[in-house]
Amino acid sequence: MKITACSGLIALAFLVASLGMVAEPAAAEPRQSWTGFYAGVHGGFHGGGDASRYSATDTGAAGLGAVQATAGTLVDPVKPESGLTGGALLGYNYQSGAIVVGVEADISYLGAEKADAHAYPGGVLVPMDSAIERSLDYIGTVRARIGYLPSERLLFFATGGLAYGNSKVSLAWSCASCGPPADISASQSADFGYVVGAGLEAAVGGNWSIRAEYLYYDLGTTKTTLTYAYGSETSTLTAKTDHDGGIGRIGLVLKF
Numbered sequence: 351m352k353i354t355a356c357s358g359l360i361a362l363a364f365l366v367a368s369l370g371m372v373a374e375p376a377a378a379e380p381r382q383s384w385t386g387f388y389a390g391v392h393g394g395f396h397g398g399g400d401a402s403r404y405s406a407t408d409t410g411a412a413g414l415g416a417v418q419a420t421a422g423t424l425v426d427p428v429k430p431e432s433g434l435t436g437g438a439l440l441g442y443n444y445q446s447g448a449i450v451v452g453v454e455a456d457i458s459y460l461g462a463e464k465a466d467a468h469a470y471p472g473g474v475l476v477p478m479d480s481a482i483e484r485s486l487d488y489i490g491t492v493r494a495r496i497g498y499l500p501s502e503r504l505l506f507f508a509t510g511g512l513a514y515g516n517s518k519v520s521l522a523w524s525c526a527s528c529g530p531p532a533d534i535s536a537s538q539s540a541d542f543g544y545v546v547g548a549g550l551e552a553a554v555g556g557n558w559s560i561r562a563e564y565l566y567y568d569l570g571t572t573k574t575t576l577t578y579a580y581g582s583e584t585s586t587l588t589a590k591t592d593h594d595g596g597i598g599r600i601g602l603v604l605k606f
Contacts, residue, residue, distance in 0.1 A: 393600065420475060424587060456490065460486050
């Protein structure tokens with residue numbers, strides 16, 4: 351009886367093996383690692399801050415201060431241009447458990463430019479022309495990043511650091527009938543500031559990941575001043591401008 355049972359078990363084992371039903375355990379997939387250098391591209395939407403604010407001073411009764419008071423506004427408010435943006439990034443991550451820290455640098459082309467001109471034909475005021483232009487060609491950042499992994503393929507992160515660009519305001523005023531005739535201009539740019547933001551990134555296979563993030567930058571506040579002298583009197587017109595804005599974007603990243 352025992353011989354018959356053993357023979358049956360041996361026969362069954364031989365049958366299972368021959369049918370390929372006995373297999374070695376599958377090898378475990380390697381865990382996702384975020385440590386390493388990476389590079390990528392990004393694109394999205396850029397929006398600027400508020401319009402410039404104007405003020406005037408005058409030591410006499412007929413300069414830019416008087417004109418500003420009479421006209422209500424000598425130069426029309428102009429907000430920064432909003433639109434599409436795109437660029438590239440480079441960085442390094444180090445993972446320790448569920449925490450990822452790193453550093454990243456990026457640059458984005460904006461090509462944001464907005465201008466407005468105003469002509470006063472005469473009447474209460476003598477004929478004159480005024481204009482303002484605001485521009486920001488690019489924005490770059492160098493940032494630290496810190497993130498948390500709720501799962502090995504999903505990273506939530508916060509970021510902050512240095513922002514740089516060339517946010518420029520140009521102001522002009524001309525008055526051929528004034529005494530003396532005026533044709534003056536001034537410009538001021540903001541080049542450095544800070545940036546903060548947050549986002550999420552998901553590993554999608556191989557060494558590729560996709561991300562979505564929002565960055566707020568602030569390059570500071572400038573005062574662009576026109577100065578007009580008539581006789582012994584001096585007057586000024588100043589545009590005070592906050593150079594800030596936000597960028598919402600998505601990116602495609604490859605880890606080396």
